[in-house]
Amino acid sequence: MTTPRVIVIGAGLGGLAAALHLAARGFQVRLLEKNPSVGGKLNRITADGYSFDTGPSLVTMPDILRNTFAVAGERLEDHLTLQPLDPICRYRWPDGVRLDLSSDLAKTVTALRRIAPEDEAAFFRFLSYGADLYTATAPVFLFNDFRDWRQLWRQLDRHLLRQLPRLATLKTVADRTAEFFASPYLRQLFNRYATYNGSSPYRAQATFCLIPYVEFAFGAWYVAGGLYRIAEALTRIAEAQGVVIETNAPVAEILVEHGGVKGVRLANGDVLVADAIVSNADALYTYARLLPSVRRRAYSDQRLARIEPSCSGFILLLGTARKFDQLAHHNIFFSRDYPGEFAEIFDTLTPPRDPTIYVCATSRTDPTQAPPGGENLFVMVNAPAVCDAYDWDNVARDYRNQIVAQLESVGLTGLSDSIVFEDMLTPKRFATWFNAHRGSIYGLSSNSLRNAFWRPPIRAREVRGLYFTGGGTHPGGGIPLVLLSGKLAAAAVASDIGNR
Numbered sequence: 248m249t250t251p252r253v254i255v256i257g258a259g260l261g262g263l264a265a266a267l268h269l270a271a272r273g274f275q276v277r278l279l280e281k282n283p284s285v286g287g288k289l290n291r292i293t294a295d296g297y298s299f300d301t302g303p304s305l306v307t308m309p310d311i312l313r314n315t316f317a318v319a320g321e322r323l324e325d326h327l328t329l330q331p332l333d334p335i336c337r338y339r340w341p342d343g344v345r346l347d348l349s350s351d352l353a354k355t356v357t358a359l360r361r362i363a364p365e366d367e368a369a370f371f372r373f374l375s376y377g378a379d380l381y382t383a384t385a386p387v388f389l390f391n392d393f394r395d396w397r398q399l400w401r402q403l404d405r406h407l408l409r410q411l412p413r414l415a416t417l418k419t420v421a422d423r424t425a426e427f428f429a430s431p432y433l434r435q436l437f438n439r440y441a442t443y444n445g446s447s448p449y450r451a452q453a454t455f456c457l458i459p460y461v462e463f464a465f466g467a468w469y470v471a472g473g474l475y476r477i478a479e480a481l482t483r484i485a486e487a488q489g490v491v492i493e494t495n496a497p498v499a500e501i502l503v504e505h506g507g508v509k510g511v512r513l514a515n516g517d518v519l520v521a522d523a524i525v526s527n528a529d530a531l532y533t534y535a536r537l538l539p540s541v542r543r544r545a546y547s548d549q550r551l552a553r554i555e556p557s558c559s560g561f562i563l564l565l566g567t568a569r570k571f572d573q574l575a576h577h578n579i580f581f582s583r584d585y586p587g588e589f590a591e592i593f594d595t596l597t598p599p600r601d602p603t604i605y606v607c608a609t610s611r612t613d614p615t616q617a618p619p620g621g622e623n624l625f626v627m628v629n630a631p632a633v634c635d636a637y638d639w640d641n642v643a644r645d646y647r648n649q650i651v652a653q654l655e656s657v658g659l660t661g662l663s664d665s666i667v668f669e670d671m672l673t674p675k676r677f678a679t680w681f682n683a684h685r686g687s688i689y690g691l692s693s694n695s696l697r698n699a700f701w702r703p704p705i706r707a708r709e710v711r712g713l714y715f716t717g718g719g720t721h722p723g724g725g726i727p728l729v730l731l732s733g734k735l736a737a738a739a740v741a742s743d744i745g746n747r
Contacts, residue, residue: 250275251744254511254519256498257527259287260726261716263481264315264733265525270488271318272741277519278490279511281497286478287527288681288688295668296618297566299625300475304577304607305332306468307461308727312477315730319484326480328471330612335467337575338436339657341583346432347575350466363430373427373437377460384454389722392705392735420448423456435585442629444724445557445689447589455693469576469612501537507711523712523740530703530719531684538710545708555694556632556687558592559674563626563647566668570622571608571659578606580657592631593694598646602628604654626650630674632685639673647671690719705735714739
């Protein structure tokens with residue numbers, strides 16, 4: 248019998264992980280990437296001695312990354328050097344208050360006592376609550392191909408069933424942080440974690456309070472040389488395992504016959520035959536653009552228009568000729584009106600007038616990322632997904648000037664005059680570069696109970712033999728979850744068609 252052929256569309260981390268797991272199971276794998284380089288949103292821009300990771304900025308749950316190497320018989324440590332970040336992040340508020348959050352709990356508690364001594368015990372209760380959430384949800388929602396509530400019921404053991412009444416809630420992240428913390432500083436700080444999946448803390452389910460626990464429990468890590476090294480290493484290993492990787496190979500259509508996939512048609516007209524297809528393209532883009540001949544009940548054009556995307560981002564890549572020693576590796580400059588900021592992003596779909604600004608300066612940890620005496624500043628604010636109200640091409644320059652001026656006002660004096668290299672990523676650019684639905688970073692928002700736990704599943708509902716991987720499908724966005732989605736997709740292919 249012939250070896251089953253699988254085509255993977257998109258060489259993001261999910262596609263690379265799926266290809267590795269499929270190759271390890273003996274499948275013949277061909278990976279097609281529309282862009283000149285692999286990595287998807289985990290990409291890299293370099294110029295004039297400056298290097299910028301354009302996507303994820305830290306690694307959490309490193310054992311999942313380690314497992315992705317192990318499935319090919321490789322050791323992560325032979326390919327990458329993980330460096331723990333301390334502090335994990337430096338937070339600043341408009342009134343000048345500063346807090347360094349560390350995975351060393353003793354350091355964190357000392358820092359918390361300076362700004363919110365009344366909440367020291369609450370901090371540990373909150374982490375314990377997050378640990379309970381993780382214990383209850385991870386086995387079912389993260390490490391399994393979650394398909395329906397009957398499957399969920401079968402997988403919950405008695406201990407978890409006893410916990411469900413206490414953990415299951417319709418409250419939001421912001422509701423929970425308000426119950427735990429008296430300090431407005433800590434409420435805002437722990438509300439921020441909802442943005443890890445592109446959502447609003449005032450609408451996202453309280454279940455996402457597990458994210459801070461994950462960061463403290465498993466650490467926050469940087470990859471020496473930049474996080475793009477992950478994509479490079481996985482690519483080398485995949486090719487060594489026999490995966491055929493083609494860049495500059497955009498897929499125009501998934502070909503379907505009698506309800507099942509039969510291959511793909513490339514933009515140049517070539518037709519490639521496959522027994523199964525794993526799409527690492529955005530799930531909503533796949534339904535809307537790559538399946539033109541399929542009658543889509545679950546993801547019709549009408550429903551796709553109603554689905555709320557996650558937030559996008561407005562990003563400045565700034566290479567400076569001087570250092571800013573007040574910066575840590577990761578930095579957050581909070582806005583004055585957090586609820587108003589998210590109302591603008593998700594309700595009025597307008598760029599926040601007073602945004603929270605994230606600055607990642609990997610040169611603080613890794614001098615190879617900028618020329619001597621300079622910094623590589625990745626500056627990002629959360630922004631609404633692309634809409635018809637305005638065109639980013641018309642507003643980006645003014646918004647850029649506002650962000651730079653705001654950073655100068657909070658301490659980065661002389662920033663504007665020190666910039667010697669600059670690039671800009673808008674939601675509109677995300678939409679075209681990555682085929683991201685409306686330029687969203689994480690696919691669907693998690694601003695509702697349905698979206699939080701019922702993302703597009705690994706198995707496509709309308710087409711037999713089509714599977715999904717990446718941040719837009721189950722179990723969600725971020726490096727570890729995207730890698731898990733690739734593993735789950737490969738397992739689903741093996742379960743459904745086997746390796747003959």
